Amino acid sequence: MTGLVRDLLRQRLRAALTVSGVALGMLTLVVLGALGEHFRALVDESKAYTRGVVRLFTKTNPDGINPGITDEALDAVRGLPGVAVVAPTLVLYLDGFDLEADPLSFATPRPLVEGLAPDHAATLRGGMPLVEGRWLRAGDERHAVVARWLAQRRGLGVGGPVTIRHVTYEVVGLYDAPDAPMVPAAVVPYGPLNHDFITPGAERARRALGELFGAHPLGPMAQAALAQEGGLEEAARRFVEQQEALFRVYEVIPRDRSAEGTRRLAEDLRATVPDLAVIDPDRIEQQMERAVALFLVVALIVTVISTVVGGLLIVNTMAMAVLERRREIGIKSAVGATPGQVALEFVAEAGVLGLTGAVLGVLVGVAAIRLAEPALLAQLESGSRLFLVTPRLVVLTVAYGGVLGVLAGGIPALRAARVDPAIVLREL
Amino acid sequence: MSSPAPAIECVGLEKTYAGPGGGQVAALRGVDLAVARGEAVAITGPSGCGKTTLLNVLGALDRPTAGVARVLGQDLAPLDTRARALLRRTAVGFVFQQFHLIPTLTAEENVALPLRYAGVAPAERRRRATDLLARVGLAARADHHPTSLSGGEQQRVALARALAGGAQVLLADEPTGNLDRATAGEIVALLREVVAGGVTLVLVTHDLDLAGTFDRQVKLRDGRVEA
Numbered sequence: 016m017t018g019l020v021r022d023l024l025r026q027r028l029r030a031a032l033t034v035s036g037v038a039l040g041m042l043t044l045v046v047l048g049a050l051g052e053h054f055r056a057l058v059d060e061s062k063a064y065t066r067g068v069v070r071l072f073t074k075t076n077p078d079g080i081n082p083g084i085t086d087e088a089l090d091a092v093r094g095l096p097g098v099a100v101v102a103p104t105l106v107l108y109l110d111g112f113d114l115e116a117d118p119l120s121f122a123t124p125r126p127l128v129e130g131l132a133p134d135h136a137a138t139l140r141g142g143m144p145l146v147e148g149r150w151l152r153a154g155d156e157r158h159a160v161v162a163r164w165l166a167q168r169r170g171l172g173v174g175g176p177v178t179i180r181h182v183t184y185e186v187v188g189l190y191d192a193p194d195a196p197m198v199p200a201a202v203v204p205y206g207p208l209n210h211d212f213i214t215p216g217a218e219r220a221r222r223a224l225g226e227l228f229g230a231h232p233l234g235p236m237a238q239a240a241l242a243q244e245g246g247l248e249e250a251a252r253r254f255v256e257q258q259e260a261l262f263r264v265y266e267v268i269p270r271d272r273s274a275e276g277t278r279r280l281a282e283d284l285r286a287t288v289p290d291l292a293v294i295d296p297d298r299i300e301q302q303m304e305r306a307v308a309l310f311l312v313v314a315l316i317v318t319v320i321s322t323v324v325g326g327l328l329i330v331n332t333m334a335m336a337v338l339e340r341r342r343e344i345g346i347k348s349a350v351g352a353t354p355g356q357v358a359l360e361f362v363a364e365a366g367v368l369g370l371t372g373a374v375l376g377v378l379v380g381v382a383a384i385r386l387a388e389p390a391l392l393a394q395l396e397s398g399s400r401l402f403l404v405t406p407r408l409v410v411l412t413v414a415y416g417g418v419l420g421v422l423a424g425g426i427p428a429l430r431a432a433r434v435d436p437a438i439v440l441r442e443l
Numbered sequence: 444m445s446s447p448a449p450a451i452e453c454v455g456l457e458k459t460y461a462g463p464g465g466g467q468v469a470a471l472r473g474v475d476l477a478v479a480r481g482e483a484v485a486i487t488g489p490s491g492c493g494k495t496t497l498l499n500v501l502g503a504l505d506r507p508t509a510g511v512a513r514v515l516g517q518d519l520a521p522l523d524t525r526a527r528a529l530l531r532r533t534a535v536g537f538v539f540q541q542f543h544l545i546p547t548l549t550a551e552e553n554v555a556l557p558l559r560y561a562g563v564a565p566a567e568r569r570r571r572a573t574d575l576l577a578r579v580g581l582a583a584r585a586d587h588h589p590t591s592l593s594g595g596e597q598q599r600v601a602l603a604r605a606l607a608g609g610a611q612v613l614l615a616d617e618p619t620g621n622l623d624r625a626t627a628g629e630i631v632a633l634l635r636e637v638v639a640g641g642v643t644l645v646l647v648t649h650d651l652d653l654a655g656t657f658d659r660q661v662k663l664r665d666g667r668v669e670a
Contacts, residue, residue: 021547346543349504350557351532351608353525437505440543441495 019363026336030368033332037325037372037416038379044322044412045380047314049402054307056403060193061303063142065296067272069281070104071265072292084265088288092267095287097280100138100268105130105209109165109200111180126165128179129199130208136160139266140190140202148173148188155204159184162192164399165200179203182211195303217248322415325372326423333365333427337434344431345439354432361428362421369420373413380404448516450612450643451478451501455510458496458666470496472666473510478659480611483635483644485654488663494647495616497663501645502535502614503527514612532557536605540617542597544589550576550600551585557608575603579633595626602633606642613637615646619653631656 023030071092075081093101109126131139133151140150146163159177166172166189176183184203192198269280274296281295337344344357384402391401453476462468470493478484486494499505500512503519504527512519515534522530531537544553554572555563563571576582579599589597598618605613615634619627631653638644646657654660662669 018548018552025547342543343545346545347556347560348528349502349531349537349543350560350604351528352560353528355525356528356560437499440504440539441499 019360019367022336022340022360023364023367026332026339029332029335033325033328033368034372034375036328037322037369037419038375040318040322040325041373041376041412041416042380042383044318044415045377045404045408046384046402047318048408048412049380049384049404051307051311051314052405052408053400053403054310057193057195058300058303058307061195061198062296062300063144064140064193064195064198065299066142066274067268067277068139068296069267069269069277069284070294071267071284071288072294074290074292076290082290084263084291088291089265091287092265092284095280095283097269097271097276097283098267099270100135100266102132102135102139102266102268103130103205103209104139104264104266105205105212106199106264107180107208107212109179126200127198128159128201128203128208130205131202133158133204135268136202138268143190143192143198145188145190148186150188150190151202151204155187156207157182157184157203158187159201159203160188160190161186161201162199163189164192167399177201180208180211182207197299322419325369326419329365329368329420329423330426332368333361333424334430336364337361337427337431340431341434341439341442344434345436348434348436349440357434358428358432361431362424365424365428366417366420369416369418369423370413371416372420373416376416377409377412448513449477450480450482450515451476451645452513453477453497453501453511456497456500456507456512457509458493458500458505459508470666471500471507471510474663474666474668476661476668478643478645480643481638481641482659483638483646483657484659484661485657486645486647486661486663487649487651487654488669490649492663493666494663496666498614498616498645498647501612502537503530504537528560532561532608534608534611536608536610536613538598538601538605538613538615538618540620542589542594542601542621544597544600544604546589549586549588550581550592550596553589553600554603554607556604561608571607572603575607576600578606579603593626594622595629598622598626598630599633602630602637606637610642612643612645615644617647617649619648619650627653 071084073081073083089101092098106127106129109128131151133155134153136151140160145160148160150160151158159179161171161177166186169177171177171186173186173189175186177186178184179201184201190202192200267280267284269276271277271279277295278297281293281297284291284293347357348354381404384404388401392399395401453474456471456474456476457469458471460468460470472493474493474497476497486497488494496505500507500519501514503514503522507520514530517530517534519527519530537543544550545556548556551569551572554575555568558568558571573582573585576585579602581596581599581603584592584596587596589600592600598621602618613634618634619630622630634644634646644657646654648654
């Protein structure tokens with residue numbers, strides 16, 4: 016081994032450049048790999064959020080109409096024997112939109128807030144471990160349970176205030192949540208969140224209806240509508256609710272929350288309410304797996320390209336070494352080295368170059384991630400992690416470096432093995 | 444009771460190289476030679492007469508084109524590359540005019556090189572290399588690199604290396620060609636010690652005085668043994 020290192024250090028600059036080239040490729044592998052590991056972990060962690068719940072969304076029917084989630088459909092769902100709970104969920108941006116300040120804010124991952132029926136919050140989200148305080152309960156109004164990562168980032172604590180969509184809530188609990196895009200950073204009672212969401216829209220609708228009704232003579236139906244309890248105010252509210260219902264999700268908890276029970280209920284729901292999109296955990300996980308797989312394919316292509324460059328550097332370095340050491344190869348053959356032994360020495364040397372580059376790439380990659388991750392997270396305003404460096408990633412990267420080196424060293428090694436000692440010694 | 448096979452036996456040995464312009468250059472043209480075990484033979488002849496080629500063929504560095512070449516009873520012609528390497532490692536030792544030591548290795552590591560390829564454990568390699576260096580009078584220089592050794596010392600290291608694998612046949616190509624007379628005398632004395640130990644020596648030299656001191660002298664001219 017010492018001899019091998021000594022051989023490598025004969026051309027220090029060349030070896031250093033080669034190792035650096037390999038390290039750059041491996042750095043790419045580590046960074047993209049850590050991103051991939053993060054996504055893969057998210058899929059697993061998100062199961063705590065998706066498991067045991069079937070979600071109902073609106074969908075557009077073949078006539079191009081989106082009827083929303085109607086009371087009739089909900090009654091049909093509640094009537095199914097396998098259904099334990101049907102609860103509305105409203106998911107909104109925790110800080111609201113500010114398109115003027117950030118025109119692309121809708122495209123950037125941002126913390127979400129989820130409005131849930133407080134008496135069902137523990138049942139619906141109990142899969143995510145509560146780390147402090149309590150879940151929401153019946154009677155809660157301006158109370159919030161927030162994800163630990165958000166609490167850490169914004170300096171929130173149980174008993175303290177949190178501002179959600181410009182309204183102050185009291186933090187009553189903290190939970191551990193993955194920073195997957197769909198997983199909320201805070202959970203609050205559905206009623207207040209829905210009220211705060213609808214009120215401005217209802218006000219606008221009231222004004223619009225008022226202008227409409229004021230500008231034209233009212234027909235008997237319009238007059239009747241306005242004569243009902245609540246008058247124009249109530250008509251506007253109903254109108255807005257109907258619009259808003261298009262975006263509301265209903266979550267259905269099966270009586271049997273096992274994977275099979277949840278799957279079975281999802282099938283029953285599809286048969287019962289064909290106008291609604293029924294999303295079961297399998298569907299969500301498949302979707303996430305597909306997204307991760309797509310990322311991994313892209314990452315693999317980029318990684319292969321960047322590491323192949325390192326491999327070519329090794330080929331070049333070892334080919335030069337073979338040329339420079341023809342005399343030594345001849346001497347070694349003369350004293351009894353077989354072609355295989357000669358080749359093995361060069362392959363081992365190339366392997367060490369690859370391994371060293373991989374180790375260096377891992378070290379630099381991990382350091383770069385440690386340095387860049389906080390700034391990136393602050394920029395994205397989401398989650399507590401962007402990269403996940405796992406032992407598996409480190410071991411695979413180093414092993415890949417070694418294999419790359421060995422493969423790259425193969426061709427020069429074959430050339431070394433073919434050196435004819437009689438010719439080489441005669442040349443000297 | 445039959446006598447043991449000669450250490451070296453050549454019958455009608457020929458070696459032809461591809462020459463410039465697609466022609467053929469005949470280096471050996473039917474060499475007949477027998478060297479008994481423990482015998483010391485000097486090969487002489489003018490430059491280009493085929494001395495080094497003969498040594499390369501006998502040392503399994505080169506393949507004969509035609510004829511028979513046997514070393515310790517082993518026919519060299521059918522041996523594949525690996526078998527020829529094994530023969531060089533265990534039965535035949537080389538000493539070259541330019542010493543051919545590896546500059547990045549110490550004297551001890553150079554001597555231990557054949558043992559490394561024989562798979563001998565590092566500790567045992569060191570012990571045997573140290574013994575051999577002591578035998579050629581260089582125990583104190585074991586950790587020195589070739590560049591810090593004199594020509595004579597380098598040739599001693601090369602001799603120790605040639606014997607490391609337990610060679611029974613020693614092939615020396617102008618071993619004193621790069622040495623002054625006194626140092627050359629020391630190397631020749633060491634070679635005689637080796638022969639006295641039962642090793643067969645075939646030595647190529649231009650030095651006719653030196654050649655005359657060996658058991659037998661074989662003259663080559665134009666690739667043939669002179670009568």
